[in-house]
Amino acid sequence: MDALVQLLRLLLLLLTLPLHLMALLGCWQPLCKRYFPHLMAVLTPKCNRVMDSKKRELFGQIKVPTGASGKVALLEVGCGTGANFKFYPAGCRITCLDPNPNFEKFLTKSMAENRHLEYERFVVAPGEDMKELADSSMDVVVITLVLCSVQSPRRVLQEVYRVLRPGGVFFFWEHVAEPRGSWAFLWQQVLEPTWKHFTDGCCLTRETWKDLESTGFSQLQMERQPPPLKWLPVGPHIMGKAVK
Template sequence: MTMFMNACAFLFRVLTLPLHVAELVGILSFYKRVFPIIVNKVTFSYNDKMKDKKRELFQNLDKFYSTKGSLRILEVGCGTGANFEHYPTGCKITCIDPNPHFKSYLEKNMAKNDHLVYDSFIVASGENLQAVKDSSMDVVVCTLVLCSVKDTPRVLQEAKRVLRPGGAFFFLEHVVSDPSTWIYFFQHVLQPLWYYFGDGCETTRATWKHIEAAGFSDLQLRHIHAPLFFMIKPHIVGYAVK
């Protein structure tokens, strides 16, 4: 089965070779403008299907208020602001995303969720949070972000750096399936095409291993099967305390 899977994956890599070349020479840069439009449309469906899971996860935010009053949240890879409706009233939100074209959609969600206080929108990758001070956040949030970052351990270390002692890293991510499943097979076979459709998204990452190895003092992590397209059914959800 492994040999057949690798052969199929190789075939898809060959078929997507023109896309790879186009990316190398910069022709695909226009997709950075198109991708927020796609995400904005997909978000409505994802949020509807995952509403209960998100509500359950973010109910734990109340545990991490600091003595400074409002809950300070840094959302890495904020996208269109799909999580805002689940944050407690009065939270102070700092948003970071490497794609500046998300800003217009983000502003619409900010206006819709006026129970929050918005600090700033920073154009940066999760691996480079230099604009955020050490120990300045109560919570860092990543949802559907660690599937596409270039260096997952680096993102997690940056999250730990900006969190205050006792602060928490919240996550909700799709991950690779069990190797005995057909989902695992198709995740690996279709990954070369999925990468370009998802602007760098990878379905074959065992992200939980990086979180477990990141050195948090406490980790609450669950594996779940989400009611979504089969390629992204396997998810992990939880939070890790600095």
């Protein structure tokens, strides 16, 4: 099966050779960084319609304290266009982090449409290095469909653990690899090198649940969901929460 994967990858590479040459020469990445936020702005409404009930179930677990403060310090890593904002309860003070500065204008628009939230700041940085954020400074951290495209999911999760206060909650929703040995997994292996160029680094074959299980959270709740968009090559989704 490995030989078949390599053969099919080669055929796909030949069919998409100009794209791979642009990436090799460093021409594609800057272009992708500019167009990707616009692509996400188009796809976000459709994705939210499909995942609406599950997102409400997941983020409905965010608890806002009563009393004088009544605020939750929430960090969203890989915030993108702000697709999750509408699902957060009132009383959340949002810090957004994303390595792509081109998302900021979309975030501003999303915040204007979600006045029940308080917008703290936008930090341009990779999830692997959140040095601008202090230890134990966040009540809640959210990551959705981001760990597929970072350089090191394990390092990102270590940073999430660091910035969460003791007892803080990490909410996640990620797509993961199909079962090894399946035909679906074979096609993910074939498509991945080309797919990554169109999707700002998204990997199709990551087994992210393994990184979650090894991070050291005191509690981890996770459930598996079928892929919400059947026409994409992404595999099953995992969603849940972890407590520091």
